[in-house]
Amino acid sequence: MKKIVVTGGSGRVGRAVIHELLEHGYEVLNVDVRPSDNEQVEFRNVDLTDYGAAFVVLHGADAVIHMAANASPDTNLQTGAATFHQNMTSTYNIFNAATALGLQRVVWASSITVSGYPYDHTPIAYAPLDEDHPVAPESSYALSKAMGEEAAKHFARWSGVPFIGLRYALVVADDAAYQFLKTLREREDAYKIAALWAYVDARDTAQICRLSLEANIQGAEVFNVGASETIMKIPTRDLMAKTFPEAKIRENLGDFESVFSIEKARRMLGYAPKYSWHQYIP
Numbered sequence: 598m599k600k601i602v603v604t605g606g607s608g609r610v611g612r613a614v615i616h617e618l619l620e621h622g623y624e625v626l627n628v629d630v631r632p633s634d635n636e637q638v639e640f641r642n643v644d645l646t647d648y649g650a651a652f653v654v655l656h657g658a659d660a661v662i663h664m665a666a667n668a669s670p671d672t673n674l675q676t677g678a679a680t681f682h683q684n685m686t687s688t689y690n691i692f693n694a695a696t697a698l699g700l701q702r703v704v705w706a707s708s709i710t711v712s713g714y715p716y717d718h719t720p721i722a723y724a725p726l727d728e729d730h731p732v733a734p735e736s737s738y739a740l741s742k743a744m745g746e747e748a749a750k751h752f753a754r755w756s757g758v759p760f761i762g763l764r765y766a767l768v769v770a771d772d773a774a775y776q777f778l779k780t781l782r783e784r785e786d787a788y789k790i791a792a793l794w795a796y797v798d799a800r801d802t803a804q805i806c807r808l809s810l811e812a813n814i815q816g817a818e819v820f821n822v823g824a825s826e827t828i829m830k831i832p833t834r835d836l837m838a839k840t841f842p843e844a845k846i847r848e849n850l851g852d853f854e855s856v857f858s859i860e861k862a863r864r865m866l867g868y869a870p871k872y873s874w875h876q877y878i879p
Contacts, residue, residue, distance in 0.1 A: 598623075598659040598660045598701050598702065598810055599622075599623055599624050599659055600623075600624045600626075600657065600658050600659045600660075601618055601623050601624065601625050601626070601658065601659065601660050601661070601662060601810070602625075602626045602628055602654060602655055602658045602660075602661045602662070603615055603618070603625055603626070603627055603628065603661075603662045603664060604628045604629065604645060604661065604662070604663045604664055604665035604687075604691065605628075605629055605663070605664035605665030605666065605706075606625070606627030606628065606629050606633060606635075606638070606640075606664070607627060607629040607631040607632065607633050607634070607640075608629070608631070608664060608665075609768060609770040609799055610664050610706065610765070610768055610770075610799055610802050610803070611627070611629065611664045611665075612634075612635065612799075613770070613799040613800050613802060613803035614662055614664065614802065614803045614806045614807075615627060615635060615638055616635075616803065617800070617803035617804060617806065617807050618803075618806075618807060619637060619638070621807055623807075625638045625639075626638065626639050626640075626641065626654065626658070627639065627640045627641070628640075628641050628643045628645070628654050628665070629642065629643070629665065630642060630643070630644060630665075641654055645665055645686075645687035645690055645691060646683060646686040646687050646690065647690075648690045648693070648694070651687070651690035651691055651694045652690075652694040652697070652698070655691070655694045655695055655698055655700065656698060658698075658700060659700065659701050659702075660700055660701050660702040660703070660704065660810055661691060661695050661700060661702075661703055661704070661705075662704045662705070662806050662809075662810075663688065663691045663703065663704070663705035663706065664705075664706045665687060666683075666684050666687070666688075666706060666738075666741075667679070667680045667683045667684055667738075668680075668738055669738075671736045671737045671738060677736070677737035678737065680737045680738050680741065681737040681738075681740060681741050684738070684741035684742075684745070685741050685744060685745070688705070688741070688745045688748065689748065691703070691705070692705075692748060692749065692752045692760075693752070695752075695758065696752050696755065696756035696758050699758075700758060701758070701759075702758065702759050702760075702761070702809075702810060702814075703749070703752075703758060703759070703760045703761070704761045704763065704806055704809040704810060705745065705749070705760070705761070705762055705763070706742075706762075706763055706765055707742045707743075707745060707746055707762040707763060707764045707765070707819055708738070708739060708742040708764055708765055709764050709765060709766045709767075709792045709793070709795060709821065709823070709857060710734065710735075710736065710738065710739040710742065710792060711732045711733075711734050711739050711742050711743045711746070711764065712726055712730060712732070712733065712792070712793070712857075713733040713734075713735055714735060714736070714739060714789070714792045714793075715735065715789040715792075716735075716788065716789065716793070716841075717735070718735060719733040719735060720841070720843060720844070721793075721837075721841045721844040721856075722844060722845065723844055723845040723846070723847055724833070724837050724841075724844055724845075724846055724847065724850055724856050725847065725849070725850050725854060725855065725856055725857060725858035726793070726821070726856055726857050726858060727821070727858040727860070727861065728764075728819050728820065728821060728858075728861055732746070742764075745762065746762050746817075746819055749762055749817040750816075750817040752817075753816050753817035754816075754817075759814045759815055759816065759817070759818075760816075760817040760818070761809040761812075761814055761817075761818055761819075761820070762817070762818070762819040762820070763802070763805060763806070763809065763819075763820055763822045764819055764820060764821050764822060764857075765797060765802060765822050765823075766791070766792060766795035766796050766797045766821075766822065766823035766824070766855075766857060767790075767791040767792065767795065767796045767797070768796075768797055768798075768799050768802060769796050769797065769798050769799065769874075770798075770799040772877060775874055775877040775878055776878070778791065778796060778828045778874055778878065779874075779878045781828055782828065782829055782830060787828065787829070788836070788840055791828055793827075793855075793856040793857065794827035794828050794829050794833075794836060794855075794856060795823045795824070795827065795828075795855050795856060795857050796823065796824055796828055796874070797822055797823045797824055797870065798824065798870070798871075798872035798873075800871065800872055801822070801824070801868075801870045801871060801872055802822060804868065804870075804871070805820070805822050805862060805866060805868045808866040808867055808868055809866060812865060812866045812867065814865065814866075818865070820859075820861055820862040820865070820866065820868070821857045821858060821859050821861065821862060822859065822862060822868070823855050823857050823859055823870070824855060824870050824872070824873055824874070825854065825855060825859065825870055825873070826853045826854060826855055826873065826874075827853060827854070827855055827856065828874060829853070830853075832852045832853060833850060833851070833852065833853055833854050833855075833856060834846055834850060834852075836856075837850075837856070
């Protein structure tokens with residue numbers, strides 16, 4: 598696989614993904630509705646809710662990394678509906694076009710929020726949360742991601758094309774974002790902003806996208822994607838005991854380990870996060 602279409606390539610994750618792919622010799626097409634600032638790659642301004650347009654941009658590609666999504670807050674019924682419809686339509690169009698055209702692989706962005714973020718109504722069953730933890734979306738955005746995961750299972754079953762969904766934690770892309778993480782440590786509601794105190798550097802999201810293209814994967818799989826530790830200086834067991842006292846704490850939960858387990862990504866993809874808040878925050 599050498600010719601890769603990256604949707605949402607002008608966003609904070611997409612830019613890092615494109616840089617990673619170019620560094621490893623891939624040929625990349627950036628598809629977005631926002632202009633690209635990377636002159637090294639071809640850019641096409643495309644509305645992916647148009648199925649014909651989605652089909653055209655994937656023609657001739659070997660694989661697609663689908664990062665494009667509307668992540669607007671569900672502030673009211675109208676914006677929530679717009680988020681859901683845009684995300685589901687574009688995801689369906691990419692999945693359907695990719696399988697119809699016989700692409701070798703679909704890698705796409707799901708979200709940690711499918712676990713029940715912001716956790717007002719959804720109990721956490723156990724920690725660390727692995728990919729088998731119950732999915733309980735609590736917003737239109739999270740619902741679109743959860744339904745995307747279900748759709749991926751069936752497209753993979755119908756077509757034989759591998760689908761890899763990446764459940765990203767809060768993505769940190771620059772120094773300002775790391776400084777924002779620092780401010781969260783003083784807030785009791787930090788787990789509602791950085792879901793369950795988790796984060797991931799944009800460069801590590803790029804790493805796992807490339808690994809997802811290269812790994813020997815069949816069918817449809819989802820992976821938690823985050824740093825190995827929380828954003829907090831308080832031990833994870835103490836955070837869980839205070840915030841989710843009814844959750845079962847598994848013996849393998851480390852002192853400051855992320856609540857979201859990345860062991861599956863380590864084992865199946867070779868993922869190893871390289872970047873930590875410790876490198877940027879005193």
